[in-house]
Amino acid sequence: MASLTDPPRQSFRLSMLFNDTRYRSLTFQAIAAILLALAIWYLGNNLIQNLRAAGLNISYDFFGEPAGYDINQRLIEYDSQSTHGRAAVVGILNTLLVAFLACITATVFGVIAGVLRLSNNWLVAKLMAVYVEIFRNIPVLIWIIIIFTIMTAVLPSPRAYRGDDATHSMLFDLFAFTNRGVYIPGPTFTNPIGGIGISWLLVLGVLVASFFGARAIAARATRIQEQTGERPTTWYLTLGVWFVPVAILLAVMGLTWNVPELRGFNFSGGIKIGGPLIALWFALSIYTGAFIAENVRAGIQAISKGQTEAAGALGLRPGRIMNLVVLPQALRVIIPPLISQYLNITKNSSLAIAVGYADITATLGGITLNQTGRAIECVLLLMLFYLTISLLISAGMNVYNNSVKLKER
Amino acid sequence: MPTDTSVAFVRTSEIPPSPPPASQTGLVKWLRENLFSSVGNSILTLVAIWAIYVVLSATVPWMVNGVWTTSSLAECREILQGNVGACFSVLTERWNQLLYGFKYPTDEYWRPNLAFLLLFLAAAPVLFFDLPRKLLLFTAAYPFIAYWLIWGGTIMTPIIALLGFVAGYFFFDRFGKQNFALGFIGGAVLALFVWIAGGALIPETANANALLPAVPSRDLGGFMLNMMLGVTCVSLSLPLGIVLALGRQSSMPLIKWICVIFIEFIRGVPLITLLFVASVMLAYFFPPESTVDLFLRVVIMITMFSAAYIAEVIRGGLAALPKGQYEAADSLGLDYPQAMQLIILPQALKISIPGIVNVAVGLFKDTTLVSVISMFDLVGMIRGPILASTEWNGVYWELLGFAALLFFVVCYGISQYSQWLERRLATDHR
Numbered sequence: 001m002a003s004l005t006d007p008p009r010q011s012f013r014l015s016m017l018f019n020d021t022r023y024r025s026l027t028f029q030a031i032a033a034i035l036l037a038l039a040i041w042y043l044g045n046n047l048i049q050n051l052r053a054a055g056l057n058i059s060y061d062f063f064g065e066p067a068g069y070d071i072n073q074r075l076i077e078y079d080s081q082s083t084h085g086r087a088a089v090v091g092i093l094n095t096l097l098v099a100f101l102a103c104i105t106a107t108v109f110g111v112i113a114g115v116l117r118l119s120n121n122w123l124v125a126k127l128m129a130v131y132v133e134i135f136r137n138i139p140v141l142i143w144i145i146i147i148f149t150i151m152t153a154v155l156p157s158p159r160a161y162r163g164d165d166a167t168h169s170m171l172f173d174l175f176a177f178t179n180r181g182v183y184i185p186g187p188t189f190t191n192p193i194g195g196i197g198i199s200w201l202l203v204l205g206v207l208v209a210s211f212f213g214a215r216a217i218a219a220r221a222t223r224i225q226e227q228t229g230e231r232p233t234t235w236y237l238t239l240g241v242w243f244v245p246v247a248i249l250l251a252v253m254g255l256t257w258n259v260p261e262l263r264g265f266n267f268s269g270g271i272k273i274g275g276p277l278i279a280l281w282f283a284l285s286i287y288t289g290a291f292i293a294e295n296v297r298a299g300i301q302a303i304s305k306g307q308t309e310a311a312g313a314l315g316l317r318p319g320r321i322m323n324l325v326v327l328p329q330a331l332r333v334i335i336p337p338l339i340s341q342y343l344n345i346t347k348n349s350s351l352a353i354a355v356g357y358a359d360i361t362a363t364l365g366g367i368t369l370n371q372t373g374r375a376i377e378c379v380l381l382l383m384l385f386y387l388t389i390s391l392l393i394s395a396g397m398n399v400y401n402n403s404v405k406l407k408e409r
Numbered sequence: 410m411p412t413d414t415s416v417a418f419v420r421t422s423e424i425p426p427s428p429p430p431a432s433q434t435g436l437v438k439w440l441r442e443n444l445f446s447s448v449g450n451s452i453l454t455l456v457a458i459w460a461i462y463v464v465l466s467a468t469v470p471w472m473v474n475g476v477w478t479t480s481s482l483a484e485c486r487e488i489l490q491g492n493v494g495a496c497f498s499v500l501t502e503r504w505n506q507l508l509y510g511f512k513y514p515t516d517e518y519w520r521p522n523l524a525f526l527l528l529f530l531a532a533a534p535v536l537f538f539d540l541p542r543k544l545l546l547f548t549a550a551y552p553f554i555a556y557w558l559i560w561g562g563t564i565m566t567p568i569i570a571l572l573g574f575v576a577g578y579f580f581f582d583r584f585g586k587q588n589f590a591l592g593f594i595g596g597a598v599l600a601l602f603v604w605i606a607g608g609a610l611i612p613e614t615a616n617a618n619a620l621l622p623a624v625p626s627r628d629l630g631g632f633m634l635n636m637m638l639g640v641t642c643v644s645l646s647l648p649l650g651i652v653l654a655l656g657r658q659s660s661m662p663l664i665k666w667i668c669v670i671f672i673e674f675i676r677g678v679p680l681i682t683l684l685f686v687a688s689v690m691l692a693y694f695f696p697p698e699s700t701v702d703l704f705l706r707v708v709i710m711i712t713m714f715s716a717a718y719i720a721e722v723i724r725g726g727l728a729a730l731p732k733g734q735y736e737a738a739d740s741l742g743l744d745y746p747q748a749m750q751l752i753i754l755p756q757a758l759k760i761s762i763p764g765i766v767n768v769a770v771g772l773f774k775d776t777t778l779v780s781v782i783s784m785f786d787l788v789g790m791i792r793g794p795i796l797a798s799t800e801w802n803g804v805y806w807e808l809l810g811f812a813a814l815l816f817f818v819v820c821y822g823i824s825q826y827s828q829w830l831e832r833r834l835a836t837d838h839r
Contacts, residue, residue, distance in 0.1 A: 019588075028590075029663040036667065043694045050693045121450050122443035123457045137820035138813045139774035141788060146813075149805045347679035354781055365685055375689035382685070383678045390677035 062372040063088070069367050071358040073274045084368045091363035092385065098280050098359065099346040105285035106345060107338070110292025117297050128293065135290035140348055143287050148279035148355040155179045158266045176260055176267055182278060183260035186271035190254030199253055206246050213241040276357035280349065288345050292338060299334035300326075332404050339397045346389055360385055471495050471806075481800035499804045500811055503795055507811070510630015510785050511794050517561070517624065521633050524558040527551060528640065536826065538833075552644075559637070562623035569607030573600040589746035626704035630785035632815055638786075639773040642711040646772075647765070649712065650719030651758075655749065657724055668720070675717035680775050683710040688782040707779055715772045722764035726757035759834050766827035770820045777816075787812050 017027045051057060063085035070080050075093045078086055117128035135143070158178045176183040192199040217237050225231040260270030303326050311325040352359040353366055361382060369378040431437055444454045474494030476485045478501070485496035500507070509518060531551035534544035553567035577600030585592025629637065656668035675683070687706040695701050730753060738748035758765075780789030791808045795801055801808075 025661045029661050032661075032663055032667065046696055047693050049697050050695075053697055116453075119450075119453070120443065120446060121453050121457075124453050127457050127460070133821060134817065137770070137774075137817045137824070139777040139788075139816055141777045141780070142809060142813050142816065145788070145792065146805075146809050149809065153803070153805055350679040350681045351778070351781075353681070361679070361681060365682065369685075369689070375685075376693065379682060379685050379690050383682050386679055386682060387674065387677040391673075 056373075058377060059374075060377055062368070062374055062377075065372075067368065068371065071363065073277050073358055084364075084372065087368060088360065088364045088381075091358055091360035094277075094357065095346070095349055095352075095359040095361075098277060098284070098352065098357065099342075099349045101281050102284035102288065102345045102349065103342045105281070106288040106292055106341070109285055109289030110341075111296055113289060113293035114296025114300070117293060118300060132290045132293050135287050136294075140283060140287045141351055141354060143283040144279055144351055144355055147283045148275060151275035151279050152179050158262065161262050161267075176262075178267065179275065180266065181272045181274040183267045183270050183272055185257040185259045187255055188258045190256055192253055202253075203246060203249060206249050210242050210245060214238050217241060274357070276352065276355040279355050280352050280357050284345050284348055288341050288348075291344075292341050295334055295337040295341065299330040302333045303329050335404075336397060336401060339393060339400070343390055343393050346393070347386060350386070475807075477501055482802065482804055483800075495807050496804050497807055499795070499801050499807055503801070506631060506790055506795065507787060507808075508631045509633050510628065510790060512628035512630065513624060513633075514622070514628075517622065520558045520561070520621065524555040525633075525636070527554065527558075536830075557621065559629070560624055560626070561619060561621035563611060563619045564621075565607075565611045569604060569611070572607060573603035576600055576603045589744070626702045629704065631790050632787045634779070634784065634786040635773070635776045638708065638711060638776040638779065639769075641708055642715055642776075643769045643772055645708070645712045646714075646716035646719055649716035651723055651754070653716055653720035654723035654727060657720065658727055672717045672720050675714055676721065680711070680714050681778055681781060683714055684778060684782050686710060703782075703784065707782075707784070711772065711776070714775075715768055718768045718771075719765055722761045722768060723757060725764065726759075726761035727753065729760050730756055762830055762834065763827055766823060766830075770823050773820060773823070774816060787815065 017023050064083055066081050067084045067087040068080050069087070071078055071087065071090055073094060074090045075097060076086075076090060078090050113128045113131055116124050117132065119125050119128075155177050156179065158176070158180060161176060161178070175185075189196065189199050193202060217234050221232055221234045258270050260267045260272075307325055307329065308321055311321040316324065349359055350361040353362040356362065364378050364385075365382045369375055372378075428434070432441060445451045470493050472495055474489065474492055475497040476488050476494060477497045479485045479488060479496070479498040480502055482496055482499075485494075485498060489496075505515070505518065509521060513521070528551070530544075531548045534540045534542065534548055550571065553571045556570075557564055557567045577596035580599045581592040581596035583592070584595060653668050653672060656664050657672065659665045659668070684707065687710040688703065691706045691710070692701070734752055734756065735748070738752040743751065777786060777788045779786050780792065783789070785793055791812060795808060796804070
């Protein structure tokens with residue numbers, strides 16, 4: 001009778017660190033850890049030596065010191081006596097402003113171009129293909145410069161609007177396009193409730209409340225539909241909930257429009273949108289719009305024709321086929337790349353520095369850095385800001401992806 | 410033949426088919442179906458025609474009346490006498506500056522030109538698989554030849570760099586078959602040894618009496634700089650991206666997290682902040698007495714940037730492979746490097762090609778950003794020396810249009826190539 005014996009226990013040998021799968025991954029990780037520590041030590045040591053040689057230290061005190069430079073385009077109060085910290089906040093708000101505006105318009109351009117590219121109209125489809133190819137294949141920096149040049153070199157100066165023989169006149173007497181910027185009417189309140197800022201917050205609050213009101217109405221309609229089979233007509237209720245409260249609030253606070261006027265050599269009143277902001281906003285919109293158009297086209301084409309036909313066979317009307325069958329599936333394909341395009345817009349808005357729009361890169365990473373010489377602190381904070389925004393957006397995208405993911409087995 | 414005449418009328422032959430109505434044939438039909446099929450469509454068509462007319466009526470006379478031979482904008486205006494017309498003479502007069510920057514020695518223009526021509530020869534076997542594989546040897550030697558041509562200086566530098574790589578490769582070829590890690594690390598150490606030993610051999614005065622005069626990096630500029638940054642960074646970031654992607658998939662937690670943090674950090678910040686790092690911050694991290702020139706620092710940062718994006722594309726390709734492929738490789742007894750090299754990567758890279766090309770095109774467009782940190786690439790040249798000069802102050806459209814055209818040609822060409830490659834590599838049956 002044969003007896004099985006255990007193989008002889010191998011004693012540990014050094015070569016097993018490389019050859020035995022049980023130990024190999026530990027060896028590699030140990031090597032990686034040592035290399036990483038060495039690299040960090042080497043770089044850190046160099047940094048300390050260089051800083052000592054230059055007589056510098058790492059300090060963020062400069063945020064409390066007066067900045068000493070002006071910013072034309074700003075959302076909050078700021079003057080040259082404000083601190084570098086406040087300049088950075090102005091920059092952050094400007095970045096968020098241009099990113100927000102560009103995301104909206106890029107989506108509009110992209111959806112229109114993407115849908116039209118699938119149109120039956122041969123000419124329009126070809127035109128949209130040309131638009132997409134031209135804008136995708138030329139650097140966004142060149143587009144920003146081109147549109148900035150249009151803003152500064154082609155548009156007339158405010159002087160051209162002056163006098164009896166003015167060569168230009170305001171559009172509808174409301175808008176003025178000049179090489180110093182575009183002037184549009186701005187809303188103001190004659191009797192605001194507790195300051196202008198709080199008034200706007202109130203308006204926003206009322207709109208949020210309206211949103212929840214509208215949702216409650218829709219939920220009630222669905223409940224009734226499920227009980228009785230008939231959906232009550234709600235569109236006038238929804239419309240009322242959206243518009244009546246906000247209209248009442250605005251009327252109470254005395255909303256008036258402050259129209260820009262020509263005083264002396266320049267326009268005053270209304271809202272001035274500076275040339276750099278417009279250049280950046282528009283260039284980012286058309287450039288990213290071309291990419292979004294491709295995403296939209298891919299999303300729509302990803303839905304097979306059978307889906308539409310099946311929905312038709314179930315007796316759905318075309319509008320409902322679009323709303324209930326095609327769009328929910330297409331959006332699942334479109335939205336993730338769309339959000340990463342939004343991320344790209346936010347990151348590309350850092351090109352503002354090329355046209356002198358005071359975003360965070362131009363204030364913190366540009367003038368503040370040059371004035372204080374605090375390169376390491378400024379660049380690190382700049383990166384931290386963009387990193388935070390990116391991580392927030394991708395976190396939001398993950399939440400969305402998980403909520404619309406196909407639920408299988 | 411029926412001869413019965415009692416029937417009033419019998420047709421003995423078929424009527425020839427009448428031609429389709431005019432609205433159902435030829436051009437008219439095509440127009441009706443494609444341009445005027447409904448009211449909405451007709452309106453769209455008219456709007457499109459109007460848009461095309463507006464664009465063409467503005468640009469065609471401008472281009473046709475273009476002036477090519479003057480030496481300043483003022484002379485252009487004199488010739489045009491108020492008519493609409495472009496002043497293309499800025500392109501002819503500043504042609505060299507646009508292509509090579511304003512400091513590259515004029516007598517040496519043939520060097521970047523030759524390097525550019527050789528680039529096609531070197532890229533050809535990589536891009537088109539039908540060409541003889543022997544050509545890849547030239548591709549491997551190309552970086553060293555191009556370096557020597559563009560920067561000049563002593564020929565010893567590229568030769569020793571090449572020797573280091575060759576030594577490392579032979580070591581890896583000899584020992585890497587048995588143990589990948591041993592071969593790889595040993596090869597790297599040997600290459601390092603060759604570089605240090607060879608570097609010590611180059612005499613101090615070698616640059617002074619070199620065959621090709623040395624050109625410092627800060628003298629590079631124009632579209633040449635864009636091309637150099639684009640080609641260098643794409644080719645360096647591809648292997649780095651593969652390593653990062655594999656690292657991110659790794660089962661070793663430490664390696665995995667290093668790769669994840671690197672990729673997510675780089676992808677979360679704009680390229681411009683990384684260029685700031687290159688221009689103002691990176692110098693602090695090098696040894697105190699060393700002076701690493703700006704070009705190299707920018708190449709490091711752009712390579713890291715695009716490597717992170719390429720890594721994500723390849724990770725997508727790796728994730729798209731069915732798990733069976735990994736298991737099949739394991740069951741054949743292949744170890745990790747073999748499985749990756751023979752089974753996984755060829756398939757994963759094939760899936761990733763469109764994404765990689767997108768990253769490459771994006772990277773090439775992003776090389777214009779170096780103008781922000783005051784390097785004089787094509788855009789930097791236009792905005793800096795050319796538009797600031799008294800002769801050409803105000804010639805925006807010709808210059809910007811030229812820059813746009815150059816980038817369009819290259820980027821569109823690359824994307825057309827990628828579409829061809831996708832069709833070529835499609836091995837599934839349809």
